[in-house]
Amino acid sequence: MSDEIVGADASPTSGMPEPERAKAAPEEDRGQRALREIVSGDIGVSVLAFVLALVIGGLLIAFTNPEVTAAAHYFFAKPMDTITAAWNAVWDAYAAMFRGAVYNGQADTFQKAIRPLTETMTVATPLIIAALGVAVGFRAGLFNIGAQGQIILGATVGGYIGFAYSLPAGIHLLLALLGGILGGAIWAGIAGVLKARTGAHEVIVTIMLNYVALYLLAYLLTTDKFTRAGSNQPTSPGVKETAQLPLLLGDWSRLHAGFIVAILASIFVWWLMTRSVLGFRFRAVGSNPHASRTSGIGIPTTIVLVMVVSGALAGLAGGVHILGTEHQLTGGIAGSLGFDAITVALLGRSRPLGIFFAGLLYGGLNVGGRVMEAATGTPIDIVLVIQALVVLFIAAPPLVRAIFRLPTPRAAVAKGAAA
Amino acid sequence: MKLELRGITKSFGPLVANDHIDLVIEPGEIHALLGENGAGKSTLMNVLFGLYDADSGEILLDDEPRTFSGPRDALGAGIGMVHQHFMLVPVFTVAENVMLGHESTKPGGVGMLDLDAARQRVRELADRFGFELDPDAVVEDLPVGVQQRVEIVKALARDAQVLILDEPTAVLTPQETDELIGIMRQLKEAGTSIVFITHKLREVRAVADRITVIRRGAVVGSASPEASETDLASMMVGRAVSLSLGKAPAVPGETTVQVRGLTVLDANGSAVVDDVSFELARGEILTLAGVQGNGQTELCEALLGLERPAAGSILLEGNELVGLSPKQVLDAGVGFVPEDRSVDGLVGDFSVAENLVLDLVHTKEFSRAGALDLAAIRKNADHRIQEYDIRTQSATQAAGRLSGGNQQKVVLARELSRPLKLFIASQPTRGVDVGSIEFLHRRIVAERDGGTPVLIVSTELDEVVELADRIAVMYRGRLVGIVPSDTPRDVLGLMMAGVPHDEATAQAAEHPTEAGHE
Known part of the structure; x- marks a missing residue:
C-alpha cells in the first residue's frame, strides 16, 4: 500500500491525479511489465550477471574436483592445500574453456590456434539469428517461446528444398533459405492469429506448437520423401551442394556464409526496430497497447505481424543451421537452439548488437565446455549451470545490483525511501 | 486540539x-x-x-x-x-x-x-x-x-x-x-x-x-x-493567471456532425450509452458535462471506433463512422484526446518526438516506403515543442517523464497538428497545472475559431462552463438535455444528478446552493 502512496508525489508521473493512476495500475499486465523491465535493463547488469555466474560456476568446479575434495580432508592441518587445489581446478577448467572457445595457444599453426574461435562463430550463427527473432517479440510485448518449433519448421522446409530439388547454385540456396523463413513465419503466424483472434496466450500456444513441430518432423522422417532410398534410418538425404552455405575459410574450419547472414539479420532487425514504421508500431504496441490502439494501430494485425517476423527469423536460423552445418535432417536437428535463443535474447537485452555478442558468448560456452570436459574432466553440465545462472541473474536485476552495490534506478529510490 | x-x-x-x-x-x-x-x-x-x-x-x-x-x-x-x-x-x-x-x-x-x-x-x-x-x-x-x-x-x-x-x-x-x-x-x-x-x-x-x-x-x-x-x-x-478565457461568441457554421440514437452496451448487456443523439456544427464547442462514470468514456470510445455501438449512427460530413476502425476514423479527420493520457494518449517509454507522431507515422510526411523519416520527425518535434511551449529537456526525452501538463500538451499538439473535421477531447485538462490549463483552453478555442466542430468531455464544471458554446449533460448513459452555456451552475448540477432541465430550473430557483453562486 505504501508504495503506491509514495509514488503519488515522487514519481515522474506525479502530475497525474489519483483516479487515473488507480485505473492505470490494474490495466497493465503484470507479466508484460516484468518483461519490459527485464528487457530494458542496462548492459552493466548483463555483464555482471555473467561474471557472477562464472564465479558460482567456479565454486561448483572447485567443490566437485577430486583433488580439492582430497585436500579438504586435512583442511584444518593445511588449509592452503585446499585453496591451491581449488584455484588450480577452476583456473584449469576455465583456461581449457577459453582454449576451446577462442584461442588455442598450445596449437602449432595459426589456423589451429584460431580454429576454436571460428567454431564458436559457427555455433553462434543460428543462435544469433533465432535470438533476434525472439527479441522482436520481446520488444513488441510478446513472449515467443516457440523459436524451437519455428527453427524445426525452418530446417524442415529449407532442408527439403535443399535435398529434394536440383537447381542451379545460388538460386537453390536462396530458395532453400526463403523456404526456411517461410516455414518459421507460418508456424509462428499460427500462434499470432490464434492470439489476435481468440486471445489465446502466445506462451501456451507457442510451447504447444513446439511439440507439434517436433513430432511432425519425427513423422516426416518416417515417410519416403524425407528418407534416403532403401534406408530405414530416420535421417534425410544430404542437402545438395548447390543449396549449402559455402565455407568462408576453407576446409579447416566449419565457418560458413551463414555468419554473414547473421550479421545482415542483425542489421536488418536494428533497422526494422529503430528506423521503420513497422518497428515503430511494434515498439509502441509492446510499450503501451492502449495508447497504440487509440492512435489507430490495429493491435490484432500487429500481433500477427510481430509473430510472423519473429518466426521468420527463427525459421531462417533453422534454414541456416541445416544448410550451413548439419546438411541433413534428423529428429534432433534443433537441439536446444530455440531455448538457448531466448536466453541469448535476454542476455543481449533484445538489442541486435547485444544479441550478436551474447550469441558469440553462448556459442563459446558450448564449444569451450566440450574442450573443458575433455581436458580437465570437469562435466560440461557446469556450462549449463552457468547459462542458467546468467538467466536467473538477468531476470533479477535488483539482486545483481544489491550484490555489486550498484545505484538503484530512479523509480526504486522512492520505494526505498518509504521502507 | x-x-x-x-x-x-x-x-x-x-x-x-x-x-x-x-x-x-x-x-x-x-x-x-x-x-x-x-x-x-x-x-x-x-x-x-x-x-x-x-x-x-x-x-x-x-x-x-x-x-x-x-x-x-x-x-x-x-x-x-x-x-x-x-x-x-x-x-x-x-x-x-x-x-x-x-x-x-x-x-x-x-x-x-x-x-x-x-x-x-x-x-x-x-x-x-x-x-x-x-x-x-x-x-x-x-x-x-x-x-x-x-x-x-x-x-x-x-x-x-x-x-x-x-x-x-x-x-x-x-x-x-x-x-x-x-x-x-x-x-x-x-x-x-x-x-x-x-x-x-x-x-x-x-x-x-x-x-x-x-x-x-x-x-x-x-x-x-x-x-x-x-x-x-x-x-x-507563481505568476499572473487569467482565469476567464474571454473567448469570442461562437460563429457556428453548417452542421457536419450528426450522432443519432447511439447506444453502447457493456459486457453484461446493459446500456452504458443509451440512445444518445446530438449535432455539432463547424466552429462551435459542445461540452459534455457529467459526473465521472456516466457513459462519457464509452461514448468517446464509440465515436473513435474503439467500441462498437449496438445501435445508432455517427455521421461526419455525411459519411458513416460506425463500423470503421480507429485508424479509419482518425484518417477521416477526427482528432482525439483520450481522457487518460498516460494510458491511452502516450507511450511513456517513447520520446516526445515519437509521441508527437504516434498516429501520423504512416503518413507521407513522416515516412517513406516504410522507413521512418527521422529528420522530419525531429523537425516536427522541434516545431511543436516551441509552438505548444512543451517544457522538456529535449525532444528525445521519454514522454512519461514530463509533468502532467506537458504530457497533455504533447497529446494536444499531436492531435491538432493536422487538419481536422472533428476534434474530441476528453478531460483535456485533468491533472494539469493551472498555468497550462489556460494555454490548452486557448488552443482548443483557436481550433474552434478555425472552423472545426469541437466536442469536449469534462467532469469539471468550471471547465464545462468556461469552454462551452452549448452544454450537453449526461447521466447514466442518457443525455439529460442540451442547454445554453449560460445555464446557472446549480441547474447544471441538478441535471448532472439526472433531473431534467425544466425541473432543475424550478428546483434551483427554490433552493439556491453554495456552489451555484457566481
Missing part, C-alpha cells in the same frame, strides 16, 4: 517534495491547503499521518512534540485522514468498515465481534452531524458521496480531532459537494479541525477559514477566503 508542523522537509532522491514547511492548524478551524498537483500537499499529509518519515522538522500537538511511526500512532493521537481513494472494504457493511482495525468485542472474552456497538456508534455520529447513514448498508452499494461519509465517520469513530480530507470533492457532484461542505461546517462547530486539501478555488473560498498555498514543496503564502480566485490562482502558479 492545536496541530503544528514545524520545518517539515521530505525529499525523494533529488526531488524535494516538502521544503521546510510550517503550518499551524488551530482548534475548530477549516484550513485549506491549496496547491497544484505535485506541489507536495499529499506528501505533507502523509508525513503528518505517519506514512512517511520526515527528513527533518517536527510535529506538535497542543505544543507537545510528537512522532508518529505509522498511521496507528497518528490515529491514536486523534488525527484522521480521508484518502482520495477510499480505504473501505467494499463487501463489508458500514458498521463493519467503521470498526475495522479497532474491533470491539463482546464481554466474555471469547472474541465475539460487538457489531451492535459499532452500529450504535455509527448512528450516534450520523445523528450528531445531521446526516443519514445506514449502518447495515453494504459499502459497495452506496453512492460515492455516501462512501465518503463512511470514511469520515470511520475517522470520527476513533475520536479524530484533526481530520485530513485529501481532495475530497474530486469524485462528487456539485450537490454532493454542497452536502460535504455542510458536514465540514458541522464538524467545525463541534470543535474538530479540518485540513482540506484541494486545488479547486471555488470550494476553498466557500468553506475555508484560512488558506495556505503550497508551490513546489514550499509554503508560498497564506490567504483569507475573501481573496479573489485570480489572486489565489496566481499564488498557486
